[in-house]
Amino acid sequence: MFLISDYQFEITSTLIIMFIIIMYTSSHAFRYYTKYAIFTVLSYISATVFIPLMLWRPKDYRNGLLPAWGGRQISKILGLTWEFRGKENIVNDSGCVVLINHQSCLDLLVLSEIWPVMDRCTVISKKEIFYFWPFGLASWLWGTIFIDRLNVESAQNTINKTGETIRQRKAKLCMFPEGTRHGGDELLPFKKGAFHVAISCQCPIQPMVVSQYTFLDHKNRTFDSGHNIITILPPISTEGMTKENLTELIEKARSAMTDVYKKTSEELKTKYYNVS
Template identity: 60%
Template sequence: MVLGVSCSSIGVALLLLLVVVCAVSDAARYRIKFILFIILSAIAATWCIPYMFLRPKHWANALVPAWGARQIAKLLGMQFEVRGKENIVSDTGCVVLINHQSGLDLCVLAELWPVMKRCTVISKKEILYLGPFGLASWLWGTIFIDRLQAEHARNTMNSTADIINNRKAKLCLFPEGKRHSGTTLLPFKKGAFHVAIASQTPIQPVVVSKYYFINDNLKKFGSGKVYITILPPIPTTGLTKDNLTDLMDKSYEVMNKAFQETSQEVYALHVETTKAK
């Protein structure tokens, strides 16, 4: 009994110390929040693996982990608002393009998964070997690609078009290819557009407003609001590889415009208004 009380007291003391450290140090808060995000996300993704075996490689296996990720986002002080649900492609599969800002974009996928349904992602093959997390990723239908083997990568991307059509899947991709935190989107890579044209399914642009409450350079991670805007689909029926550049330009234009507008909107409503008070 005494040992139990002592352990509880130590736990409470450590928790209070953690709160104090977070309150006085931006850098400590930044690191602690990201560590919590990684640990809790791993737990949320893997605890229900036995249940996933009942329907392996099914998109719905990710719904429970997605719910967990949404609770983690709230714990970290992130609020997401999904807009434009009326624009979601429902009668076919599609290629979903999402701008890429941070590892926290996992929370964006967690918001989209139950709303858009039949979602899947492409991931590098190395993820498959990350123990329970790799197994969970395989069980919810992740498509793995070997980037070191060009021929294998091309074959996987080609077969992805069949997956989109046969499953009416929504393939979620980050067309910028890497994370960034600028005021405009990075130039898009061609891969997603090759898949969209090959499958003859629409592109569904999804724009996530800038994480104004996070600054990696200054090691700041505060609390804030994020707008996730689902834009009207861009058709690809009848397009060929000759139309690739035009399709990329059109997609970039509408997404970059929405990114700048929604970023300014969320900043004005949730930062400038707060400062005015």
């Protein structure tokens, strides 16, 4: 049987480590895939490692503070920093629907920043995520609301109950109104779901804008370090509104968010990335 000596093992390990370092620093594609691998593995660990502690208070939003702490450590490892603006605009005297632009799966790190800043946050997710254990169990334990997108009646009933949760518990329901990931220069048209919820429970909308991920370029396989701005806009009241006001409300929220998205993204490009 061929045995590798300690010396050979050390030499091999050293060469492998040197190869990884050289590739990481010289190849943006290698760095892109490596960082995504790190993000995926560490996110899964930080979401599930705290399950034993979360079992003591199931479906409590405070459970989310534990994986959120882990998410903030992941940001540090990936070289990402987040700057909060507009904390004075946070709705504190009632529940609300929080609108966030959706750019990437890295938005999970944005939620990690939001959770300790805005009390009683929760999110909606498709029910299939629940069966992806142990991550699904962890999601349920920190209060994720699961809906069946294929069953319209069931999904609507769940959303109606969510409205009750917002009113009674003063919860903050975080939703991505674009409905899909998009990191372009413009926000996509908004879906109606979040606005239906806000109008049905007569709670304010809290727009929140995350600057464009200039550090990330999927087309060119680039994933660098980066600074980002999270801006909390003044709430938009839905008091007295009905379904007839839906289009008006959507346009008002999207217009406000688009304006801030463009301004903060342009600020970062010129101040931090030297992009003209």
